[in-house]
Amino acid sequence: MNEESILLFIKIVFAVLVVYWVSIAVSLIYRKIRRARLKKIETTFADIVSRYLYNDPKDPLTFDEIKKRLVKVGIRQRNKNNIQFLIRLMIRTQRTILGRNFSKLQKLYTEIPPYGVSIKKISSWSWYKKARGIREIYEMNQSQYFDEIFKYRDDKNIYVRREAQIALVVFLGWESLRFLPYLKQNMTLWQQIKIVEKLYDHYPKPELKWLHKAYETEKLFGKKLLMRIIRKYELHAEIGYIIDNLNHEDYEVRETAIYCLQTFAVASSTMEYIKQLYDDIPNTTQQGQLLNYIYENSDIDLDFYLKQLYGDNEELKLSIAEILWNNGYKEKVQEFYYQQYPKATLNVG
Amino acid sequence: MKKVLVIQEDIIILKILERLVSLNNFECKAIRSLDELSIEDQETNFDFIITDILFEGIAPLEFVAQVQEVLLHKNLLIVTNMGQDKIKQEIFALRGITGFYAVPIDLDEIEAIIQAY
Numbered sequence: 001m002n003e004e005s006i007l008l009f010i011k012i013v014f015a016v017l018v019v020y021w022v023s024i025a026v027s028l029i030y031r032k033i034r035r036a037r038l039k040k041i042e043t044t045f046a047d048i049v050s051r052y053l054y055n056d057p058k059d060p061l062t063f064d065e066i067k068k069r070l071v072k073v074g075i076r077q078r079n080k081n082n083i084q085f086l087i088r089l090m091i092r093t094q095r096t097i098l099g100r101n102f103s104k105l106q107k108l109y110t111e112i113p114p115y116g117v118s119i120k121k122i123s124s125w126s127w128y129k130k131a132r133g134i135r136e137i138y139e140m141n142q143s144q145y146f147d148e149i150f151k152y153r154d155d156k157n158i159y160v161r162r163e164a165q166i167a168l169v170v171f172l173g174w175e176s177l178r179f180l181p182y183l184k185q186n187m188t189l190w191q192q193i194k195i196v197e198k199l200y201d202h203y204p205k206p207e208l209k210w211l212h213k214a215y216e217t218e219k220l221f222g223k224k225l226l227m228r229i230i231r232k233y234e235l236h237a238e239i240g241y242i243i244d245n246l247n248h249e250d251y252e253v254r255e256t257a258i259y260c261l262q263t264f265a266v267a268s269s270t271m272e273y274i275k276q277l278y279d280d281i282p283n284t285t286q287q288g289q290l291l292n293y294i295y296e297n298s299d300i301d302l303d304f305y306l307k308q309l310y311g312d313n314e315e316l317k318l319s320i321a322e323i324l325w326n327n328g329y330k331e332k333v334q335e336f337y338y339q340q341y342p343k344a345t346l347n348v349g
Numbered sequence: 350m351k352k353v354l355v356i357q358e359d360i361i362i363l364k365i366l367e368r369l370v371s372l373n374n375f376e377c378k379a380i381r382s383l384d385e386l387s388i389e390d391q392e393t394n395f396d397f398i399i400t401d402i403l404f405e406g407i408a409p410l411e412f413v414a415q416v417q418e419v420l421l422h423k424n425l426l427i428v429t430n431m432g433q434d435k436i437k438q439e440i441f442a443l444r445g446i447t448g449f450y451a452v453p454i455d456l457d458e459i460e461a462i463i464q465a466y
Binding site: 097 | 359360361362363364365367368369372452453454455456457
């Protein structure tokens, strides 16, 4: 390698370094400007919201003034990142406030439309953007886009249909349950819990008409969802639906039924029916869970426990013996113990 | 004029509370952290302090204890995102807490307390 080629190599390395340093400098300056811009948007939005919620009659804040101020800080149709930031602020603020001010805030949001950014996301090819757009729409209560969201309720993508189903619950409330029998795609446990929580937050007063219509569903996830709703709202009159699923052929449906049943205390006649279903449960662990429920929620039924003690289910006999032993029936347990060894002799003295 | 100190890191809650307090004819000082307090502020006896408990570099209970120790005040209201029952119990165990409001909050409740003062 001669002197010229070394010099050329040094020049190239130096040029690369210069480009690298310049790009770092540009990035730092851009970030600084961007941060200042976002801070300005946040401060302006905070000021607008505070003045709107507590409007001073001497210095009233008009919608025109609000729009002008937002445009001034960069909320324009072409600045998509700024609009996205504003949407995040709007959702964050809405989650912070309850009561009269919440309604006022919703009115404000209808007056400062973020140029349909969320609805445009729904047309995107990316499932992520689509799900995000749906979420923004229901979070900001933009019910005018309901029809657009509705068609995604049974989408193949789990995240898209999850957000669409939650949007249905937010916009329609209990009525959204009427679509349950027609859903084909699975609904995860997490999704069921989210739906129950959203329904309870937005519509705390039950509308049983829609619940009864949804009983028609044959889908396993549908049955589990309905049982969770009955549990959350403590609908004592609907407990029959949970009990009917105690001996369902599907393990998870039975599991949900037993879990939901534990929230309720039942009448003695209903408890008798539950005891009848006890033998139909094919899983020992679940039988054990139901046995605990029966023990904790009813008086000691000697015939029932003795039937189980002398029955075929070896795994639960110890639990049943323990219940009898602790509730004044020691002699029955001893009797059962000795009858297992009828020909044994005692090696005493 | 009656004085209120609002300490909230979230600027939106800070501005809303500041506005609420000012429109109820209180003199309001709104800050995002204790670092913004001046020496005069530290000598002022506030009628209300409305504060969050979650700040960087300090545990929530320690922060409340610090506010109680350092700042003169008559009433202390907590407005926070940390609304868990355990936190609430621990905060009230400190004594001298007028109210605890977990986000989401109904601002009318805070306004009613201020107006009744």
